[in-house]
Amino acid sequence: MxxxxxxxxxxxxxxxxxxxxxxxxxxxxxxxxxxxxxxxxxxxxxxxxxxxxxxxxxxxxxxxxxxxxxxxxxxxxxxxxxxxxxxxxxxxxxxxxxxxxxxxxxxxxxxxxxxxxxxxxPVVVENDVNLAALAESTIALPQGDDTLAFISFGTGVGMGLVVNGALWRGAFGRAGEIGYLPFGATPHAHAPGSENGLFEDAVGSKGIRARFSSDRQTVTDLFANARQGDGAAQAAIEEIAQNASVGLAAVHALLDPSMTVIGGGIGTQTEFFEALKRHLKPLLPFECRIEPSRFGGxxxxxxxxxxxxxxxxxxxxxxxxxx
Structure with missing residues (x-):
């Protein structure tokens, strides 16, 4: 050649x-x-x-x-x-x-x-969370023959899947759009009014600010207040992590990944990550390997x-x- x-x-x-x-x-x-x-x-x-x-x-x-x-x-x-x-x-x-x-x-x-x-x-366009999953898999799954789920909790909520070393996108590119998971006691009543999906409404930044923030505080402020001993902020993070654990349990029940990596602006917060793992345990009768993101932003x-x-x-x- x-x-x-x-x-x-x-x-x-x-x-x-x-x-x-x-x-x-x-x-x-x-x-x-x-x-x-x-x-x-x-x-x-x-x-x-x-x-x-x-x-x-x-x-x-x-x-x-x-x-x-x-x-x-x-x-x-x-x-x-x-x-x-x-x-x-x-x-x-x-x-x-x-x-x-x-x-x-x-x-x-x-x-x-x-x-x-x-x-x-050539130019290729791909979902950003899918790409984050691919990045994490290069370290977490060096043999490339297992399954990794990367879940980003932040402004939005999304998931990327790597199966046998390749991205799994679904038929229409929507695999991993877990923000749309049905969530809450009355999902049929609330879904028509949801802007970004019921699960994202519960654990994404916009929903968190609407329920837990005051005086234009950000989610970053919420975590800062919790670290300073604010009991209300600490309770809010516990509730957010508990809600998030429901989606995480659904992922493991359906897909059984070898590893799940948690990232995003909220997911990388230590308090949230530890609470998420703790709240996941009673939901499933088996152990799940949950790891923090290695690459962050x-x-x-x-x-x-x-x-x-x-x-x-x-x-x-x-x-x-x-x-």
Whole structure:
């Protein structure tokens, strides 16, 4: 086979992973071995401040320049988004504040935006929690032959699944959308009025603020108050963890994962994590392996880089087989 300037094994080959959130963008560039060369974090552009699409294109160009790479060295870009991505159409229900088209796949739109800047490479869009699960699995399941569930408790509530080393997305990309789990004593009565799903209403940040916060306090304030001995705040965290344990029990009863990793802004709080494990025990007659996230807020970006490398290697192997 003739030498290819962007083959995975070349010294300058690189991939880029982007975690696109409602408040921030976290992007990393890695070499073909998966080593993160550098990363950048920026506030997400909203509304009239400019398109987040343009922001991501500029961010990719900046990352390449910062590590002395050219557009020809870039093998693949993976973008994690806070939405289910249909594996057949590539469409995702994204926030309107991001000013991204709802009727075209973000991957196609992003490819066109990069092409306008003379950057040509495949672009893949994936659910952000799925990518976090993939990142965690690289350490937690080094043999790649078991099942890992990653559950993020934060602004929203979501789950990613890795089965035998690969993401399990479901038929329409909705596998792991546990925010929609029926929850509470009268789910049929409350589901029609739910904005993000009954389980997320109970344990996501918005629902927590509505029930437990006052004077515009944040969830972060709630945990800070609990650490300072505030009894009401401590009781609130216990109730939140108890509610969350119901969803966690459902995951283990249905999927029986080898390991469940807990992450997200709420999930990474030690008080919540310990209470969650404690409240899970009486719900199931068997032990469950529950671990804290190893990558924290970088899990989505690291997972995006991981998926980019996996895709590049698979593509390169296909070229070798053809040749």
């Amino acid at each position: 003739a030498h290819h300037e962007r083959e995975v094994g070349s010294h300058q080959s690189c991939v880029i992973g982007i975690d696109l959130g409602g408040t921030k963008l976290l992007a990393g560039i890695a070499n073909a071995d998966g080593d993160i060369l550098t990363s950048l974090e920026q506030p997400t552009h909203h509304g009239e401040d400019g398109s987040v699409l343009d922001q991501m294109v500029a961010l990719i160009a900046t990352l390449l320049a910062n590590v002395g790479r050219t557009p020809g060295d870039l093998l693949r870009v993976v973008i994690g988004v806070p939405a289910a991505v249909d594996p057949k159409t590539g469409l995702a229900s994204l926030s309107p504040n991001l000013r991204l088209p709802a009727d075209r796949s973000l991957a196609n739109v992003m490819t066109a935006g990069l092409s306008a800047q003379n950057i040509s490479c 970088q899990a989505g970006m690291i997972g995006a880089v991981t998926l980019a490398i996996q895709g590049a290697v698979k593509h390169f192997k296909g070229l070798q087989d053809v040749c």
